[in-house]
Amino acid sequence: METRQALLVDAFADEPMAGNPAGVVPDAEGLSDDQLQAIAGELGASETAFVLSSDDADRRLRFFTPEREVELCGHATIAAYAALFERGAFDAGESTMETERGVLDVECKLDGTVWMEQDDAEVEVVDCSLDEVAAALGVDDATLRDIGADLPLAVGDTGFPWLLVPVNYFEHLSTAEPDMAAIEALCAQVDAQGLYAFTFDTISGQSTLHGRAFAPGAGVPEDPVTGTAAGACAAHVRRQGVLDETIEQVVVEQGHFLDRPGTVTVDTDGHEVWVGGRAVTTLDGTLTVPEAEASDDIIEV
Structure with a gap:
């Protein structure tokens, strides 16, 4: 049977077993959609990036969660480009x-840092019941009302639409008990695919925001470190004018509650968005791919 190289790469991290693990298949030419989906399910990362040739760009990337294809994934892009550059x-x-x-631009620095252009930010303020949002997130509604007067709820999209929910203090975000079914239903109401809760109360003094990302509808209950969410959130807070003018780049920390801390750096004027980070390969192996017509076969790694 046919084999392909398959990697697990920890994105938005400087050391292994941190950040957000992504699957990467450096050569996915000739594989069917069923095979791509099966490989993503077998690797088990929240997203897997498949690298293909392109007539319109230097290369093409497709992204699959264990359950379905998504249009764009920040951490899997960083992972794929870091791994390819390293090799x-x-x-x-x-x-x-x-x-x-x-077609989006990507820049790789000599030190291995990868910067990716995301879609221009589409940010729309939404009128949701704070009681309903608080219940879905599993926090007291007062934690949202305190900050909501200055920073409204919004759906932000730079490639993946997130319901952006500001929380007043880190303590309250850390003790959230999200109801995944309620989050999925809430996101459906506002045409989002995930909920991103964030606070300006951070662990590191170098960070601007701390975030937590929940996308149960995409098969990802909680994502460790999320490029599209960080990009959309940074654009939202920049547009709302709540950032100090001396802050040139928004530094977003995430993943601590999954024991996978990582950092996303975002450069945005509120409209154009670039997301940057490092990545570390933690697994490099060979994957046996089933025949296209036998999509139910077990894949062996």
Whole structure:
């Protein structure tokens, strides 16, 4: 049977077993959608990036969760480009990437840091019941009302639409007890695919925001460190004028409650969005792919 190289790469991290693990298949040419989906399910990461050739860009990336394809994934992009750069697939500098959201720019620095362009931010303030949002997130509604007067709920989309929910203090975000079914239903009401709760009360003094991402509808109950959510959230707070003017880049920390801390750096004027981070390969192996017509076969790693 056919085999392909398969990697697990920890994105938005400087050391292994931190950040957000992504599957990466450096050569996915000739694989069917069923095979791509099966591989993503077998690798078990929240998203797997499949690298393909492109007529419109330097390369094409497709992204699959264990349950379905998504149009764009921040951490899997960082993981894929960091892994390819580490293996000498291209030199440091700028390149282009075809995705289901269009052709985007990517830049790899000499030190291995990867910066990816996301879609221009679409941010729409939404009128949701704070009681309903608080119940779904599993926090007291007062934790949302305190900050909601200055920073409204919004759906932000730079490639994956998130319901952005500001929480007043880290303590309350840390003790949240999310109801996944309620979050999925709430997101459906506002045309979002996940809920991103965030606070300006951070662990590190170098960070701007601390976030937690929940996307049960995409098969990801809680995501460790999330590029599209960080990008959309940074654009939202920048547009709302709640950031100090001296803050040039928004530094988002996430993943601590899953014991996978990581950091996303976002450069945005509130409209254009670039997300940057490092990544570390933790597994490099060979995966046996079933025949396309036998999608129910077990994949062996």
